[in-house]
Amino acid sequence: MQKGYQLFFAILAVMVVSWLGLVVFPQVQLGNQSTREVKEIGRHYPTEPGSLVLNGRKVYQQAGCVSCHTQQIRQSGYAFDLVLNEVGDFPESISSKLVEAGKAAGVQVTNEKAQEQMANLPSTFLERVDFAVAQEVLQIFKDSGAKVAPNILPLGSDIERGWGPRQTVGLDYLYDQPLLMGQQRLGPDLANVGARLNDRQWHLKHLYHPRSVVTKSSMPAYTYLFDLQPIGEQPSPHALALEGDYAPEEGMEVVPKPEALALVDYLLSLKIENPVFEAPYMFTQAESGEANNVEMEQAQ
Amino acid sequence: MEENPTSKSISDQKDIDRSYHFPTLLLVTKAAGWLLLSTLFSLVASIKMHSPTFLSNCPWVTYGVLLPAAQNAFIYGFALQAGFAAMLWMTMRLGQVKLRGPGFLFLGTVLWNIALLVGILGLMGGGQSGYAFLSMPGFVYSMLFTAYVLIGGMTLLTFFKRPAREIYPSQWFIYASLYWFPWILTAASYALFASEPARGVAQAVIHAWYASGMTTIVLGFVGIALLQYLVPKLTRRDLHNSNLSAFAFWVLLLFGGFTGLLQAQALPAWVGTLSGVCNGFVAFAWIVLTANLWKTLQGAGAQSSDPLALNLVRLAALCGLLGALLNFWGSRPGMAETVQFTLYVQGVYWLQLFGFVGTLLLVAAYHFLPRVSDQENALSGPFGWKSIMALYVSGSILVSLVYLLGGWKQGKALADASRSFLEVQSAAMSFIRVSTIGELLVFLAAAVLTLNLTRSLVSYLVGYVACCCNCKNESAQ
Numbered sequence: 001m002q003k004g005y006q007l008f009f010a011i012l013a014v015m016v017v018s019w020l021g022l023v024v025f026p027q028v029q030l031g032n033q034s035t036r037e038v039k040e041i042g043r044h045y046p047t048e049p050g051s052l053v054l055n056g057r058k059v060y061q062q063a064g065c066v067s068c069h070t071q072q073i074r075q076s077g078y079a080f081d082l083v084l085n086e087v088g089d090f091p092e093s094i095s096s097k098l099v100e101a102g103k104a105a106g107v108q109v110t111n112e113k114a115q116e117q118m119a120n121l122p123s124t125f126l127e128r129v130d131f132a133v134a135q136e137v138l139q140i141f142k143d144s145g146a147k148v149a150p151n152i153l154p155l156g157s158d159i160e161r162g163w164g165p166r167q168t169v170g171l172d173y174l175y176d177q178p179l180l181m182g183q184q185r186l187g188p189d190l191a192n193v194g195a196r197l198n199d200r201q202w203h204l205k206h207l208y209h210p211r212s213v214v215t216k217s218s219m220p221a222y223t224y225l226f227d228l229q230p231i232g233e234q235p236s237p238h239a240l241a242l243e244g245d246y247a248p249e250e251g252m253e254v255v256p257k258p259e260a261l262a263l264v265d266y267l268l269s270l271k272i273e274n275p276v277f278e279a280p281y282m283f284t285q286a287e288s289g290e291a292n293n294v295e296m297e298q299a300q
Numbered sequence: 301m302e303e304n305p306t307s308k309s310i311s312d313q314k315d316i317d318r319s320y321h322f323p324t325l326l327l328v329t330k331a332a333g334w335l336l337l338s339t340l341f342s343l344v345a346s347i348k349m350h351s352p353t354f355l356s357n358c359p360w361v362t363y364g365v366l367l368p369a370a371q372n373a374f375i376y377g378f379a380l381q382a383g384f385a386a387m388l389w390m391t392m393r394l395g396q397v398k399l400r401g402p403g404f405l406f407l408g409t410v411l412w413n414i415a416l417l418v419g420i421l422g423l424m425g426g427g428q429s430g431y432a433f434l435s436m437p438g439f440v441y442s443m444l445f446t447a448y449v450l451i452g453g454m455t456l457l458t459f460f461k462r463p464a465r466e467i468y469p470s471q472w473f474i475y476a477s478l479y480w481f482p483w484i485l486t487a488a489s490y491a492l493f494a495s496e497p498a499r500g501v502a503q504a505v506i507h508a509w510y511a512s513g514m515t516t517i518v519l520g521f522v523g524i525a526l527l528q529y530l531v532p533k534l535t536r537r538d539l540h541n542s543n544l545s546a547f548a549f550w551v552l553l554l555f556g557g558f559t560g561l562l563q564a565q566a567l568p569a570w571v572g573t574l575s576g577v578c579n580g581f582v583a584f585a586w587i588v589l590t591a592n593l594w595k596t597l598q599g600a601g602a603q604s605s606d607p608l609a610l611n612l613v614r615l616a617a618l619c620g621l622l623g624a625l626l627n628f629w630g631s632r633p634g635m636a637e638t639v640q641f642t643l644y645v646q647g648v649y650w651l652q653l654f655g656f657v658g659t660l661l662l663v664a665a666y667h668f669l670p671r672v673s674d675q676e677n678a679l680s681g682p683f684g685w686k687s688i689m690a691l692y693v694s695g696s697i698l699v700s701l702v703y704l705l706g707g708w709k710q711g712k713a714l715a716d717a718s719r720s721f722l723e724v725q726s727a728a729m730s731f732i733r734v735s736t737i738g739e740l741l742v743f744l745a746a747a748v749l750t751l752n753l754t755r756s757l758v759s760y761l762v763g764y765v766a767c768c769c770n771c772k773n774e775s776a777q
Contacts, residue, residue, distance in 0.1 A: 004459065007475055008479065011553065018509070018513070023505075026571075027491070030502040031498055033500055062365075064362055064364020064367065065364055157716065168566050170500055170568075172566065173501050178430040178492070183641065184642070187725070218352060219352060220353075220356055221352050222362070223356045
């Protein structure tokens with residue numbers, strides 16, 4: 001190619017293909033997503049964030065938290081628990097089918113154990129089996145009269161660490177503007193931090209001095225989000241209850257600025273608490289929104 | 301060799317060279333200044349990892365602010381500006397043409413630096429956009445585009461006015477880079493910062509398209525153009541096979557724009573798969589490119605006019621090849637899940653941008669500055685070229701290796717749920733702490749470089765003013 005204009009048009013053609021493929025097409029495929037009704041929670045998901053949360057999001061963005069934290073939970077696959085809910089009209093045949101199901105899963109199930117499982121319904125008779133085994137077992141119970149249901153269990157190190165109940169999907173980011181998914185994990189994933197660590201005071205202390213709540217934390221302190229001020233007639237209701245080396249001098253208190261409160265509002269709003277079509281899992285209302293204080297130390 | 305020295309007399313060549321003196325010296329000096337700032341930001345960010353309370357009272361210097369500030373200062377301040385200077389130099393030498401519109405070029409350089417300064421201050425002052433490589437406030441990109449129209453426009457105008465009509469392999473890469481940059485800048489900034497920007501995860505794909513285009517094509521092509529220009533110059537040989545260069549050019553151009561996409565599960569599966577496949581093509585093109593250069597270089601050491609420069613070019617080519625191979629390796633199924641979210645990504649970034657592009661830009665500056673200035677090399681002396689390159693290369697390689705190794709270990713630990721996150725974190729932190737030494741070395745290199753170039757720019761300006769005064773006095777007499 002020895003002419004400038006030939007080179008120009010050839011490069012232009014490649015640029016247009018690249019632009020159509022990675023700017024226009026994703027907009028067409030992903031840009032028109034909208035909220036969806038999730039029957040498990042009985043409402044549309046996701047909900048639009050409020051102004052407090054949006055203010056906190058701005059602080060998160062300004063401080064560059066996205067440089068160290070991701071908001072994407074990964075999943076490597078699924079396992080299945082198989083639950084016997086009803087025995088049906090032919091209990092004598094179910095016992096042998098339970099033994100047969102155990103064989104299919106490579107687990108030894110005796111007749112006595114099968115009887116015991118049938119006596120305590122609902123009973124999880126096989127745990128964490130893969131898709132092929134689950135399918136085979138369901139086939140064994142087909143037309144038997146018994147009601148057997150699989151419970152879907154997402155797998156993966158992020159899930160096992162308790163960072164969330166399922167992988168994140170495109171729908172979770174519908175209202176994220178700009179998108180703060182993050183690409184580096186120097187700190188833990190925050191996609192579900194509002195559900196797993198829902199203690200406001202803990203988050204405030206963690207921002208003020210991470211080592212005041214997580215001894216070996218290497219997260220930098222964000223002391224500029226707080227005022228160190230003399231205690232007035234009444235201590236501030238927002239003052240941090242700091243102890244030991246991190247406590248302020250006598251007569252002083254550490255009070256979060258509005259930016260710190262907004263940031264914590266935002267962190268507490270980050271929740272993955274319901275299954276969606278693309279990422280199903282066994283959902284129970286009780287497990288959502290439970291703070292786990294032990295986890296606070298472990299998750300860090 | 302690519303250029304034809306017989307087409308112009310030596311005095312004509314000097315005239316042509318001198319027409320580039322001030323614009324290129326200005327661009328390179330500004331670039332060095334931004335490199336200094338970028339490495340300073342990286343260094344402070346790294347220190348914050350050792351001491352969590354260091355500068356914790358200042359919102360301008362949080363780790364999350366310093367990291368994108370360093371990245372943007374490196375890309376837009378150092379790599380692109382030094383790249384513009386290198387592209388101008390190659391356009392002039394290969395086309396045997398005087399610089400067109402030096403005034404516009406000067407204006408463009410000034411505007412570019414003002415835009416960048418506003419952008420970096422905006423980013424640090426709380427206007428961070430949240431997108432890596434596009435972290436400055438949205439309005440800055442229209443300023444950068446305007447400045448680019450002047451700089452890139454003058455480079456293209458100079459190209460079109462060349463008397464030597466043949467187009468060499470280096471020039472393909474230069475012009476692809478020059479056309480690609482404004483295209484991705486306008487398309488991505490419009491899609492992400494317009495009044496009705498892209499929604500949801502579509503933003504991630506567009507942003508990754510911009511970042512990979514910037515690394516693989518815009519800056520990558522500047523580096524490859526320099527490789528193809530410097531190797532024949534330093535060995536006094538023609539490229540082994542220019543058809544292989546053409547092949548690599550088209551493969552990189554066709555597939556390079558599709559690499560670097562996220563392997564995120566929130567995105568459709570085709571995004572990560574496409575990226576992985578295209579990374580394979582890019583790695584193959586790099587193997588072809590390197591083989592071609594290797595054949596050119598075979599037995600050339602003794603003939604080289606500058607063995608040190610040639611060795612640095614070799615090292616840069618190796619970094620480029622390794623960067624492409626590691627990108628491909630890290631995007632394979634099974635491996636992508638391990639290295640995703642780890643320091644490995646930073647390691648590849650350092651290898652490609654600091655090890656490959658940065659090294660070649662510094663070698664190019666060393667090569668062309670004495671020729672355009674007709675003076676003693678601004679980078680000579682005990683604290684000159686050798687010190688700068690020794691510090692820069694050792695620092696860059698150290699940081700790259702530490703991040704790659706640290707990222708691998710971090711990824712393995714992340715994948716093992718039985719290990720607490722604190723364990724994962726402390727494994728990564730020990731590597732970050734070692735990388736501080738490398739960042740310090742690169743910072744020192746940038747400091748020496750900036751000092752030398754500023755001295756050279758000031759002496760040029762003083763000489764220019766003295767010459768003007770003499771001319772006035774003579775005309776008055």
